[in-house]
Amino acid sequence: MATMSYASTLPKQAKFGETTRSDVWWMQPLVVFLGFSAFIVYSTWAALQGTDISTCYYWFGGNGANYLSPFYSPALFGSTPHPGIFGVMPAWWPAFLPFSPAFFIMWIPAGFRFTCYYYRGAYYKAFWLDPVNCAVGEPRKSYLGERYLPLILQNVHRYFMYLAVVFILILGRDAWDGLWFKGADGGEHFGLAVGSLVLIVNVVLLGGYTLGCHSLRHLVGGFLDSFSKNKACASCFNAVTCLNKKHMLWAWMSLIWVGFTDVYIRLCAMGIWHDFRFFTF
Numbered sequence: 001m002a003t004m005s006y007a008s009t010l011p012k013q014a015k016f017g018e019t020t021r022s023d024v025w026w027m028q029p030l031v032v033f034l035g036f037s038a039f040i041v042y043s044t045w046a047a048l049q050g051t052d053i054s055t056c057y058y059w060f061g062g063n064g065a066n067y068l069s070p071f072y073s074p075a076l077f078g079s080t081p082h083p084g085i086f087g088v089m090p091a092w093w094p095a096f097l098p099f100s101p102a103f104f105i106m107w108i109p110a111g112f113r114f115t116c117y118y119y120r121g122a123y124y125k126a127f128w129l130d131p132v133n134c135a136v137g138e139p140r141k142s143y144l145g146e147r148y149l150p151l152i153l154q155n156v157h158r159y160f161m162y163l164a165v166v167f168i169l170i171l172g173r174d175a176w177d178g179l180w181f182k183g184a185d186g187g188e189h190f191g192l193a194v195g196s197l198v199l200i201v202n203v204v205l206l207g208g209y210t211l212g213c214h215s216l217r218h219l220v221g222g223f224l225d226s227f228s229k230n231k232a233c234a235s236c237f238n239a240v241t242c243l244n245k246k247h248m249l250w251a252w253m254s255l256i257w258v259g260f261t262d263v264y265i266r267l268c269a270m271g272i273w274h275d276f277r278f279f280t281f
Contacts, residue, residue: 014137016129025133032126035252039259043106046071046262050100056082057269058102058262060195064182065275067174067195069262070202074170077101112164113255115157117214118247158215165216168207175199181280191280195264202254202261209250212243 019025050058050072058069059082068075068082078084078101089099113119124130131138146154178199180188210216217240222233243250267273 016137016139017132018137019133019135021133021135025136029126029129029132032122035255036123036126039255042259043071043110043262046266047100047102047106048098049266050102051098057266058082060265060269060275062268062271063275063277064189065193065195065268066177066180066182067199067265067268067275068177069265070171070174070206070258071106071262072101073105073174075101076104108160108163108167109258112157112160112210113251115154115160116251117157118251120154122248158219161210161213161215161219164210164213168203168210171199171203171206175203181277183280189280191277193275193277195268195275198261198264202257205250205254205257208243209247209254212240212245212247212250214244214247216240217244 058072060067075084178196181191183189220236
């Protein structure tokens with residue numbers, strides 16, 4: 001009996017940017033690139049503004065308010081108008097390096113977002129063009145995945161998640177402090193101002209993003225492959241899943257608002273914006 005042989009070949013790899021898609025496929029990675037770049041540039045600039053200890057534009061105490069920028073909270077160290085928990089610039093800080101209280105804080109939320117599952121897929125496409133979009137040719141010919149250095153370090157995301165949850169509590173306390181205003185009698189009075197609402201919305205959006213984290217969902221699910229065997233874990237898993245379904249939306253809304261929160265506090269501290277107060281008891 002004659003035998004038949006079948007030969008199969010893989011399709012030729014598409015060249016960079018080559019695709020049969022007819023839609024504007026490049027718009028999404030472009031918008032992501034511009035959005036991320038704008039935030040990175042601004043947040044870096046804002047962190048470096050704390051190097052001048054003669055000013056404290058990351059904290060606003062005018063009109064009895066107490067607003068602290070999330071880029072600098074908690075204030076482990078501070079500047080002259082707003083000393084931190086451990087005072088101003090530490091004595092051990094090298095004189096040849098610029099100092100800012102934000103240096104002790106921003107690496108945690110930055111690490112949490114940089115290793116986030118959603119952000120990985122977003123900036124891999126927008127910055128590394130890997131791939132630039134679905135069904136579009138990419139520049140490299142091989143694929144190593146995240147099992148090797150340096151991308152294997154992305155697995156630290158779960159540990160940044162633990163710290164990020166703590167930060168939600170800290171920022172929640174900042175929002176609470178933003179509801180108390182010093183009066184002419186020297187006492188603190190409960191009230192509500194625009195800055196108070198800005199801080200509250202910031203916590204809500206960051207909370208929605210953080211509490212919808214994939215790693216948190218795995219944690220509260222009980223590290224079980226079949227979480228349905230444990231009703232408590234299943235309930236927690238489903239609760240986090242409600243936020244996780246809109247993880248991309250929470251990620252972008254919280255990113256934009258945390259930057260706006262710093263802008264609002266900074267401009268109020270510089271006297272450019274006036275913080276309108278609705279009422280005070």
